[in-house]
Amino acid sequence: MPSAPAIAKNLRETRELMDLACQRAGRRPESVRLLAVSKTFAADDVAAAHAAGQTAFGENYVQEGVAKVAALAALGLEWHFIGPIQSNKTRPIAEHFSWVHSIDRLKIAERLSAQRPAHLPDLQVCLQVNISGETSKSGIESAAILRLAREVAALPRLRLRGLMTIPRPAATLAEQRAPFRELRLLLEAINAAGIGCDTLSMGMSADLEAAILEGATIVRVGTAIFGARSATG
Numbered sequence: 001m002p003s004a005p006a007i008a009k010n011l012r013e014t015r016e017l018m019d020l021a022c023q024r025a026g027r028r029p030e031s032v033r034l035l036a037v038s039k040t041f042a043a044d045d046v047a048a049a050h051a052a053g054q055t056a057f058g059e060n061y062v063q064e065g066v067a068k069v070a071a072l073a074a075l076g077l078e079w080h081f082i083g084p085i086q087s088n089k090t091r092p093i094a095e096h097f098s099w100v101h102s103i104d105r106l107k108i109a110e111r112l113s114a115q116r117p118a119h120l121p122d123l124q125v126c127l128q129v130n131i132s133g134e135t136s137k138s139g140i141e142s143a144a145i146l147r148l149a150r151e152v153a154a155l156p157r158l159r160l161r162g163l164m165t166i167p168r169p170a171a172t173l174a175e176q177r178a179p180f181r182e183l184r185l186l187l188e189a190i191n192a193a194g195i196g197c198d199t200l201s202m203g204m205s206a207d208l209e210a211a212i213l214e215g216a217t218i219v220r221v222g223t224a225i226f227g228a229r230s231a232t233g
């Protein structure tokens with residue numbers, strides 16, 4: 001379990017890396033948000049990150065995420081669901097999260113739309129794209145994105161914000177940038193079709209610089225903030 005000072009220091013260093021990447025890309029630092037991915041870590045670790053100025057957190061597992069949302073309700077944090085979604089688990093996601101990054105089929109979006117409580121703001125959603133074409137990774141194929149984007153954009157109580165991807169790990173900056181560039185071009189195609197989107201959720205601990213150079217607006221960072229996860233996480 002990481003100490004609170006370690007979390008604060010890691011957050012500072014992560015924000016510095018992001019600022020440097022923004023400088024290099026000629027982008028304003030405010031144009032990229034940091035999502036702290038707290039999966040497998042305790043509510044106390046999230047509270048420590050919040051004390052160090054972090055307000056947006058990402059979770060992958062429904063039960064674990066909902067427990068942290070409830071335990072930390074008093075802090076007014078912004079919670080993002082970023083993990084694979086089973087259709088029988090959509091209700092707690094619709095009821096407890098502000099964002100969902102990992103929609104990969106219409107059925108999931110329809111259920112989230114129907115289950116989003118009327119007293120909450122629209123659920124902010126991204127479509128997860130399988131950009132490297134890996135069959136093992138979840139996400140929709142690039143060719144099917146425009147159609148799904150049209151369908152999701154039409155659903156009530158959801159607001160389609162953009163695209164998310166988890167590319168296969170790559171060693172060099174150039175190799176890391178290639179799939180992120182593809183995602184940016186896909187978002188441009190969606191916008192050209194008249195579906196207004198503003199979000200590219202891409203970049204993790206190992207490749208956030210490449211993602212920012214290619215236009216990421218949200219980077220999802222776990223390890224660099226909270227430390228290594230155990231093998232099961």
Ligand SMILES: *Cc1c(COP(=O)(O)O)cnc(C)c1O
Nearest residue numbers: 037060082204205220221222223
């Ligand atoms: C775990 C996870 C992250 C964070 O990955 P790190 O390498 O620990 O920064 C980001 N996005 C998704 C979807 C994840 O599951």
